[in-house]
Amino acid sequence: METVLAFVIGILYAAGIYMIMRRSIVKLILGLSLLGHASNLLIFTVGRLTRGNAALIPDGAERLTGDFSDPLPQALILTAIVIGFGVQAFAIVLVRRTYNVVDADDFDRLSAVNR
Amino acid sequence: MSVETLLVLPILIPFATAILDILAWDRVKIQRQITVLGMTAFMLAGFLLLYKIEQDGIRAVQVGDWPAPFGITIVADLFSAIMVAITGLIGFSVAVYSLSSIDDKREQFGYYPLISTMLMGVSGAFLTGDLFNMFVWFEVLLISSFVLLALGGERDQLSGAIHYVVLNLLSSSIFLAAVGLIYSVAGTLNMADLARQLEHVEQPGIVSALAVMFLVTFGIKAAMFPLFFWLPVSYHTPPITVSAIFAGLLTKVGVYAMIRVFTLLFVQNVDFTHTIILTAAGLTMITGVLGAAAEFDFRRVLSFHIISQIGYMLMGLGLFTPLALAGSIFYLIHHIIVKTNLFLISGIVERLRGSFELKLLGGLYRDHPVLGALFLIPALSLAGIPPLSGFWAKLILIRSGLEIEEYAIVGVALGVSAMTLYSMIKIWIEAFLKDAPESEAMEAIEAMDEPQPTLWQASLIFLVIPVMILALCTILIGVLAQPVFELSQEAANQLMNPTAYIETVCGANQCEP
Numbered sequence: 091m092e093t094v095l096a097f098v099i100g101i102l103y104a105a106g107i108y109m110i111m112r113r114s115i116v117k118l119i120l121g122l123s124l125l126g127h128a129s130n131l132l133i134f135t136v137g138r139l140t141r142g143n144a145a146l147i148p149d150g151a152e153r154l155t156g157d158f159s160d161p162l163p164q165a166l167i168l169t170a171i172v173i174g175f176g177v178q179a180f181a182i183v184l185v186r187r188t189y190n191v192v193d194a195d196d197f198d199r200l201s202a203v204n205r
Numbered sequence: 206m207s208v209e210t211l212l213v214l215p216i217l218i219p220f221a222t223a224i225l226d227i228l229a230w231d232r233v234k235i236q237r238q239i240t241v242l243g244m245t246a247f248m249l250a251g252f253l254l255l256y257k258i259e260q261d262g263i264r265a266v267q268v269g270d271w272p273a274p275f276g277i278t279i280v281a282d283l284f285s286a287i288m289v290a291i292t293g294l295i296g297f298s299v300a301v302y303s304l305s306s307i308d309d310k311r312e313q314f315g316y317y318p319l320i321s322t323m324l325m326g327v328s329g330a331f332l333t334g335d336l337f338n339m340f341v342w343f344e345v346l347l348i349s350s351f352v353l354l355a356l357g358g359e360r361d362q363l364s365g366a367i368h369y370v371v372l373n374l375l376s377s378s379i380f381l382a383a384v385g386l387i388y389s390v391a392g393t394l395n396m397a398d399l400a401r402q403l404e405h406v407e408q409p410g411i412v413s414a415l416a417v418m419f420l421v422t423f424g425i426k427a428a429m430f431p432l433f434f435w436l437p438v439s440y441h442t443p444p445i446t447v448s449a450i451f452a453g454l455l456t457k458v459g460v461y462a463m464i465r466v467f468t469l470l471f472v473q474n475v476d477f478t479h480t481i482i483l484t485a486a487g488l489t490m491i492t493g494v495l496g497a498a499a500e501f502d503f504r505r506v507l508s509f510h511i512i513s514q515i516g517y518m519l520m521g522l523g524l525f526t527p528l529a530l531a532g533s534i535f536y537l538i539h540h541i542i543v544k545t546n547l548f549l550i551s552g553i554v555e556r557l558r559g560s561f562e563l564k565l566l567g568g569l570y571r572d573h574p575v576l577g578a579l580f581l582i583p584a585l586s587l588a589g590i591p592p593l594s595g596f597w598a599k600l601i602l603i604r605s606g607l608e609i610e611e612y613a614i615v616g617v618a619l620g621v622s623a624m625t626l627y628s629m630i631k632i633w634i635e636a637f638l639k640d641a642p643e644s645e646a647m648e649a650i651e652a653m654d655e656p657q658p659t660l661w662q663a664s665l666i667f668l669v670i671p672v673m674i675l676a677l678c679t680i681l682i683g684v685l686a687q688p689v690f691e692l693s694q695e696a697a698n699q700l701m702n703p704t705a706y707i708e709t710v711c712g713a714n715q716c717e718p
Contacts, residue, residue: 110371110375115367118367118371122371122374122375122378125374125375125378126374126378126381128378128382129378129379129381129382129385130381132382132385132386133381133382133384133385133388136385136386136388136389137385137388137389138389162388162394163385163388163389166337166384166385166388169337169341170381173341173344176348177344177347177348177351177374177377180348180351180352180370181370181374184351184355184363184366184367184370185367187355187358187363188363188364188367191358191360191363192360192363192364200364200367
């Protein structure tokens with residue numbers, strides 16, 4: 091399972107970076123969101139993939155033993171997803187506004203007005 | 206007031222200010238008063254915290270009473286406290302300056318609450334003792350800065366904002382991945398605990414790789430070579446108060462984070478990591494100052510100088526001796542004040558003459574000698590002319606470089622310093638000394654029968670007061686260099702010997718369950 095996810099994460103990073111390098115501003119936003127997903131999956135994977143063992147200390151025991159799924163990376167991902175959602179919502183509005191002003195979905199045209 | 210309360214006040218005060226501002230959404234006048242009051246309180250809390258930390262040493266508070274490393278720790282050592290206090294000073298100055306410089310439209314669309322939330326994010330990032338929490342504070346300050354940069358929606362602004370947003374989001378996603386990976390390696394995110402755990406990691410290669418990931422993510426935020434390209438295209442686009450507070454504080458949060466992780470966490474392979482930092486520092490200085498030499502817009506010149514000055518701060522970290530770090534901290538204190546001040550002065554110039562283009566300016570010294578003097582103080586300080594603050598900052602850095610015989614970087618620092626002086630003289634001659642060029646704008650000003658505006662009239666006084674306060678700080682730091690240097694040295698010693706920091710955060714149980 092780790093191997094599969096490693097490839098998925100790699101493809102997501104590659105796709106995200108490819109999209110960021112395009113001239114289209116809309117694709118840029120898509121690229122950023124793919125990068126966000128890749129980072130989240132990366133954290134999920136390095137937090138060890140364990141199925142069916144919640145991190146609950148059994149009755150009478152002192153501490154967790156054996157394999158258990160670590161809840162902390164998942165909590166981190168939750169936070170990151172919420173933050174990513176907010177930021178991407180803003181980015182989309184920004185792109186929409188830029189499109190209205192510049193009237194083109196093109197990074198080169200945007201830079202031309204910047205000088 | 207207990208120190209524990211003081212530790213969270215620099216986060217809570219701007220937060221409360223922002224909430225009250227939002228509650229008074231329709232009443233801009235009330236928002237102004239709340240913000241200035243809030244920022245005054247923020248500044249006082251910052252300096253009180255600095256005083257207490259200086260007296261009592263490092264203090265930490267465990268949020269929600271969860272012991273470290275399980276809960277989030279808010280911790281202040283001298284370095285954090287210094288940064289928070291300066292943030293308060295800048296917040297206050299910019300809030301006063303905003304009173305008569307921000308247009309009604311922006312005020313009505315939440316300018317004041319945004320400034321407050323951004324400052325909350327900045328002090329949060331300075332005070333947190335937890336790596337993931339630092340990521341969250343970065344996002345808090347970033348989202349506010351995104352909106353502040355784009356607020357108003359002018360063409361230039363939007364184009365600058367897109368570059369800024371994209372590069373910062375990229376940096377955040379690297380930061381997030383690095384945080385996840387470091388957790389998988391060390392099993393903790395509390396920075397003090399991480400410092401202990403990273404020593405026991407069996408594969409040092411992984412730690413070095415992580416160090417480089419953090420170097421890249423903070424390098425983007427700090428505008429380090431070769432990751433600075435977003436800065437000169439975005440910083441000159443928003444209103445001048447926004448430019449000023451960005452220029453003073455935001456890149457410095459990146460520098461702070463870099464100094465923090467490269468003194469506390471990644472010190473296993475100093476030859477590798479800190480040599481990269483030192484090389485990058487030298488190149489950052491050179492590219493920044495050369496970029497500035499080619500520009501003829503007041504704000505663009507200043508923007509490029511931010512980059513070159515970042516190089517000096519990183520130089521201290523790259524040299525990695527107590528004296529060099531003290532130099533970095535001194536430089537941070539000096540630079541934040543001076544840079545904000547220069548941007549604020551460029552705002553006054555624009556208000557008087559209606560342009561930032563150096564070619565269109567001129568004759569300001571004849572008409573406003575006081576403004577000329579106010580410009581010369583931070584400008585000469587930036588270039589490092591004694592006895593102003595910049596001279597001492599550079600002296601400490603260069604001396605520490607000579608001590609460990611890193612002559613190359615010392616040579617670069619001296620050369621860049623001369624180039625900085627050239628840039629500042631360029632602004633001085635073009636904007637202040639030469640006769641004003643014949644232009645329609647100037648003719649319009651002269652054709653008006655009204656007397657020339659003076660700096661002391663009601664509409665300008667709120668612009669001049671913060672500039673004078675900051676100029677006074679620059680002079681004071683220059684004249685009283687010894688106490689400020691001792692403070693920086695103490696802060697640097699705490700950074701170089703993190704045992705006290707770790708013990709304060711981890712407490713009696715040594716971060717063991």
